[in-house]
Structure formats: structure tokens, C-alpha cells
Amino acid sequence: MHVKADLVVKNIGTLLTPPPSDGPLRGKLLDQVEQVGNAFIAVKDGIFIDYGNHEYEQYINEATEVINAKGMLVTPGLIDAHTHVVHGGSREFEFEQKMRGVPYLDILKAGGGIHSSVNMTREMDFDGLYQQSKKSLDHMLRFGVTTVEGKSGYGLEKETEIKQLEVQKQLNEDHPIDLVATFLGAHALPKAYESDRRTFLDKVIDMMPEIKKRKLAEFVDIFCEDGAFDLADARYLLEAAKKQGFKLKIHADEIVALGGVPLAVELGAHSADHLMAIDEEGLRALSHSNTIANVLPSTSFYLNSDYAPVRKMIDRNLAVALSSDYNPGSSPSENFLFTLNIAAIHLRMSPNEILNAATLNPAYSIDRAHEVGRIAKGYKADFVIFDAPNWPYVLYHYAINHVCDVFKKGNRVIKNQRKVWE
Numbered sequence: 001m002h003v004k005a006d007l008v009v010k011n012i013g014t015l016l017t018p019p020p021s022d023g024p025l026r027g028k029l030l031d032q033v034e035q036v037g038n039a040f041i042a043v044k045d046g047i048f049i050d051y052g053n054h055e056y057e058q059y060i061n062e063a064t065e066v067i068n069a070k071g072m073l074v075t076p077g078l079i080d081a082h083t084h085v086v087h088g089g090s091r092e093f094e095f096e097q098k099m100r101g102v103p104y105l106d107i108l109k110a111g112g113g114i115h116s117s118v119n120m121t122r123e124m125d126f127d128g129l130y131q132q133s134k135k136s137l138d139h140m141l142r143f144g145v146t147t148v149e150g151k152s153g154y155g156l157e158k159e160t161e162i163k164q165l166e167v168q169k170q171l172n173e174d175h176p177i178d179l180v181a182t183f184l185g186a187h188a189l190p191k192a193y194e195s196d197r198r199t200f201l202d203k204v205i206d207m208m209p210e211i212k213k214r215k216l217a218e219f220v221d222i223f224c225e226d227g228a229f230d231l232a233d234a235r236y237l238l239e240a241a242k243k244q245g246f247k248l249k250i251h252a253d254e255i256v257a258l259g260g261v262p263l264a265v266e267l268g269a270h271s272a273d274h275l276m277a278i279d280e281e282g283l284r285a286l287s288h289s290n291t292i293a294n295v296l297p298s299t300s301f302y303l304n305s306d307y308a309p310v311r312k313m314i315d316r317n318l319a320v321a322l323s324s325d326y327n328p329g330s331s332p333s334e335n336f337l338f339t340l341n342i343a344a345i346h347l348r349m350s351p352n353e354i355l356n357a358a359t360l361n362p363a364y365s366i367d368r369a370h371e372v373g374r375i376a377k378g379y380k381a382d383f384v385i386f387d388a389p390n391w392p393y394v395l396y397h398y399a400i401n402h403v404c405d406v407f408k409k410g411n412r413v414i415k416n417q418r419k420v421w422e
Helices: 025-030 091-098 104-109 112-121 125-144 158-174 197-213 231-243 259-269 280-286 299-303 310-315 335-347 351-357 361-366 391-396
Strands: 007-017 036-045 047-052 063-068 073-076 076-083 145-151 178-186 219-224 247-252 272-273 292-295 319-320 384-385 403-408 409-417
Touching: 007 259, 007 384, 025 310, 025 351, 073 091, 073 125, 073 391, 076 272, 076 335, 076 403, 104 112, 104 299, 112 158, 125 145, 125 403, 125 409, 145 361, 158 197, 178 197, 178 231, 197 231, 219 231, 231 247, 231 259, 247 259, 259 272, 259 280, 259 335, 280 310, 292 310, 292 361, 299 335, 319 335, 319 351, 319 361, 335 351, 335 391, 351 391
Parallel strands: 007 063, 007 073, 076 145, 145 178, 178 219, 219 247, 247 272, 272 292, 292 319
Antiparallel strands: 007 036, 036 047, 073 384, 384 403, 403 409
């Protein structure tokens, strides 16, 4: 006798999901997907119990909710594995400088950039940060994103860093989107510490025990870049974080390759992020590891800068993921579908590569690949119904929202692009 489902979605025109694998997808496998026509999904207790194009009536009784997908497209919930979703204010006052070609590092040195967001985040109280971030998560959910990694990093001192992480923890409890927290206390070097970098890093390290004890973050990250923190700084901080039981990430090779990528591989980081300036040493290191090459094309688009060499990465067998880098300065958009449009147009990724790089591979980068990132028995029932004839159409017909419905753990949270979870 079959278990009866809480939910059955029938008449799915095409169901797409990453193929079975023992690890992140890379090389030719990144271009492979499982495709099922005339499909159904069955869900029990928020978990997929079956899918396919065989008989689904066996899962239905009088208590089962049955939804007709009317021939639309279904994919797993999208995963945005690099964001700065909790921050105060916005930075439209820098927009004209960017359009005039002022380099970001020059804006940063003049007290703008991250430093201006730090000031606004310090000034905003918990409720203000909560409401602003909740609005961003609502936007992300409408674009089919069901899991988000979010970083601190706009405090650069304990009180505000903790406040950001507390806001994110509360949102994780209140909002349908699952939030994975990263402590980025070393996002920029405060001017007061320009001649004493190690003292600042020690202060960041001293914040970690409380963050660990209160379960406010599971990852630690650092901005390893010219004008921020060098390779020795990154090693010092990340080794300390690893000793305290944190998982690791690194902002690396965004503008200059300083050796952050090989360091990430050496220390077993889950991801190295940005990588527009990745060099041969970095490519070689990532090709022999499970560290995810997390690429952020919306940042390149917004800054009108170079894109990460993704075709070379795929050819060299790197495990590539795509993320939005949503933040107030260099990627101020919650539209993850537009990030995927950019990946098709500017990174020359195939539709299948993009699907896998927006679902399963980012799940590996946040240590969630055992529960999200694919439609499979035993996984969380996170999925999206697109009002589109196929997945290539979503990437081709750019800059609009093709999402119809979004389901999180089997619950419909977006219906016809409108919130239904509150």
C-alpha cells in the first residue's frame, strides 16, 4: 500500500532536475540534466516521495491537495549562494561615479563603497534591518529562490556584526526562504587599523566564539583582495576560523589574483567566490578539488568589468556555481533570473549548465546538497513552476519574471507571482 501524499502536482509539461551524482557537477556532466515530460511530483511532510511520468493516482486520497501545472515547466528551487542580504540603506549616490568610470577601489579609498554601507548598517536598528532584508527576501522568493546564503560584513565591529547575524537568524525562522549564515567580519579594513591590520583581524577572531556558541553563523569568509586583506591575512583568519569549527569561504580574485584560491583549496573551503581575475595557479588548484568556483556575473555586469572565464573553468573541470552577489554597492538587484540571463549571454553557458549551477552546485557550496538542489526522493520539496514552454525560453526571454508558483517544503508560498505565505 502506497503512502498517500499531502500534495501532488500533475500535468507538468517538463520537469528538469540535476542528474544523480556523487559530488558537484563538472565538465561534461555539468551539461547534463534529467528531463521528464508529462510529469508529476508527490510530496509528503515537506519531502519529495516520488516524481516521474508514471501513474500518480496511487498517491492521492481525499486529503491530498492536487494541483494542475497545465503543461508548465518545473525545476528545483533556485539557490543563491552568495549574498549580502542584511544591510542598511542603499548606495545610489555612488551610481554616477560608477557610470563615469571611477574605479571601485578609488571609491572605497575615499570612504565610500563598503565603508558607507557600514555606517548605514551601524545606524539602523534591528527592526529596520529586519524589514529591509525581509523585503529583499520577498523579491528573491518571487524569482524562484528558495535557499539563500547571507553574509554579515557591514559592521566591522562586534555589535553590528552580531546585529546583522541576529537579524538573519530571525528571518530564517520567520521567512519561507532557508538562510545559511556566513560571518564576514573581515569585509574591509577600517581606516583606524590601516597601520595595524593584525590587531583588527584579532578583534574579528575574538568575535567568533560567541557567534559559534549562539549558532549565528556556520561559515567564515574574508575579502582577499588588493585594498582589502592580503594572502597572509586570509590564511591567519581562516585557519583561526577552522580551528573554532567554522566552515570556510573566501572572496578571491575579484580584481587581482593574490593566491586566495589555492589557499581556499588547501584549507578545504566550500567555495571560492568572484574569480574574475583567476590565474593558472587558481584554475589548477580548483580543478583537483571539490571547492566550488562560485561565479557572480551580476557584479561584472553592474561594474562593467571583466567576467570570470567560465568556459575555461568548465573545460578545466572546475565545479561552477552561479550566485547574484546581491549587495548595495556592486550588485543591487534581487533578480536571480537576471543573473542567469547574464550567465547565458556573457558567460556563454548552456541552459543545462546554468540550471545545475543555480541548483545542485550552489547547494554543495553551502553544505546543503544532501537536502536541496534537486528533485529527488528524500529531498526537501522546494520547486518552482515556470510559465514558460521550456528552460531555454526562460534564459532567452530576459529581464522578466517567468515564475508562476514557488513551493517551499511542499507549501505554496508564491501563487501567480503573489505572496501567499503570510
